[in-house]
Amino acid sequence: MKKSPRTRSQQPNRTVSIIGTGSYVPERVLTNADLEKIVETSDDWITTRTGIKARRIAAKDEFTSHMAARAAQRAMEQANVAPEEIDLIIVGTITPDNFTPATACHVQRIIGAKKAACFDISAACSGFLYAVEIAQQFIANHTYNTVLVIGADKLSSIMDWQDRNTCVLFGDGAGAAILRYRAGSHGVITTYMGSDGNYGDILHVPGGGCALPTTAENASEKLNTLKMNGRETFKQAVLSMGVAATRALEQAGLTADDLTCIIPHQANIRIIEALADRMKIPLEKFHVNLDRYGNTSAAAVAIALDEANREGRFQVGDYILLVVFGGGLTYASSVIQW
Numbered sequence: 194m195k196k197s198p199r200t201r202s203q204q205p206n207r208t209v210s211i212i213g214t215g216s217y218v219p220e221r222v223l224t225n226a227d228l229e230k231i232v233e234t235s236d237d238w239i240t241t242r243t244g245i246k247a248r249r250i251a252a253k254d255e256f257t258s259h260m261a262a263r264a265a266q267r268a269m270e271q272a273n274v275a276p277e278e279i280d281l282i283i284v285g286t287i288t289p290d291n292f293t294p295a296t297a298c299h300v301q302r303i304i305g306a307k308k309a310a311c312f313d314i315s316a317a318c319s320g321f322l323y324a325v326e327i328a329q330q331f332i333a334n335h336t337y338n339t340v341l342v343i344g345a346d347k348l349s350s351i352m353d354w355q356d357r358n359t360c361v362l363f364g365d366g367a368g369a370a371i372l373r374y375r376a377g378s379h380g381v382i383t384t385y386m387g388s389d390g391n392y393g394d395i396l397h398v399p400g401g402g403c404a405l406p407t408t409a410e411n412a413s414e415k416l417n418t419l420k421m422n423g424r425e426t427f428k429q430a431v432l433s434m435g436v437a438a439t440r441a442l443e444q445a446g447l448t449a450d451d452l453t454c455i456i457p458h459q460a461n462i463r464i465i466e467a468l469a470d471r472m473k474i475p476l477e478k479f480h481v482n483l484d485r486y487g488n489t490s491a492a493a494v495a496i497a498l499d500e501a502n503r504e505g506r507f508q509v510g511d512y513i514l515l516v517v518f519g520g521g522l523t524y525a526s527s528v529i530q531w
């Protein structure tokens with residue numbers, strides 16, 4: 194009779210904690226006043242419609258992988274984790290350095306995480322939370338012990354700088370977290386993820402892929418820049434984040450009152466206000482930094498998490514909720530006991 198091998202499912206699932214966070218934003222600040230010189234807009238319009246006052250723009254030779262690696266190094270420092278201890282690197286991004294290799298492979302080379310497996314995921318602004326869930330599954334089922342998760346985007350590289358509908362909203366940056374099994378800790382309690390491909394065209398980059406490759410003929414049509422239906426995106430953002438947050442709390446058996454801090458996607462202060470209203474949570478519990486960084490896509494929730502962590506907005510044992518939405522349409526929410 195053949196011997197039956199020991200399978201992962203025979204081992205009890207492990208709890209997974211975020212043991213370190215880090216973030217990085219480029220040096221160059223682009224204010225609303227600067228944008229007034231580029232497109233027909235005003236500080237007043239941008240501030241009242243979005244809450245954004247400034248954003249960071251990466252230098253020409255500063256790529257997504259460079260920002261991602263800087264954020265990763267800060268997370269590793271906080272977690273006291275050496276590069277060789279990292280088993281897996283996942284980067285959530287829609288602005289990879291190249292189509293291939295994956296940005297995660299570039300990060301691996303820069304930080305010297307020699308034994309890590311590496312891949313990117315594409316879930317737009319939801320990329321970081323999608324990656325957290327993937328990491329937690331790998332650790333819980335004993336495949337890996339230590340995973341580096343990064344959300345990083347250089348959205349300035351896919352902006353149409355003549356389109357005031359989009360160029361005032363976005364910025365560049367990266368955020369990272371180290372996830373690891375930690376006995377006796379609840380860690381990432383639950384994540385709810387969802388998508389609706391029917392809304393793909395409300396926020397998309399039409400060209401540059403195999404459907405519409407950039408050619409000498411169409412190069413001037415800006416097909417490889419981000420196009421957005423702002424009003425529809427706003428509506429779907431409030432709806433989908435509300436659903437994701439509610440489902441994640443239900444799965445965790447908690448209510449909004451149990452939360453010490455909410456880290457939302459940083460797209461627009463009015464979206465966050467609408468979510469706070471819907472969930473009946475005071476706005477003060479939401480960590481907001483979009484006034485300084487704008488919407489940094491997959492990096493946004495990761496940078497906000499790192500900031501809130503370093504500012505001591507929550508303590509060990511507190512419940513926090515992360516909630517995001519992005520192109521796809523994609524959305525997700527995680528409940529974490531710190």
Ligand code: ACO
Nearest residue numbers: 234235238242318357358361423424426427460461519520
């Ligand atoms: N400056 C001045 N006027 C502008 C600007 C600007 N930067 N941008 C648009 N306008 C004009 C438009 O041309 C339009 O003019 P018109 O009515 O004469 O055609 C008018 O302002 C539109 O005004 P509103 O419809 O009142 O604008 P709204 O309140 O919907 O705000 C905004 C627009 C900020 C884009 C909002 O819809 C929004 O935030 N949507 C969600 C965007 C978002 O979150 N995107 C990213 C999500 S996913 C991800 O993060 C990758």
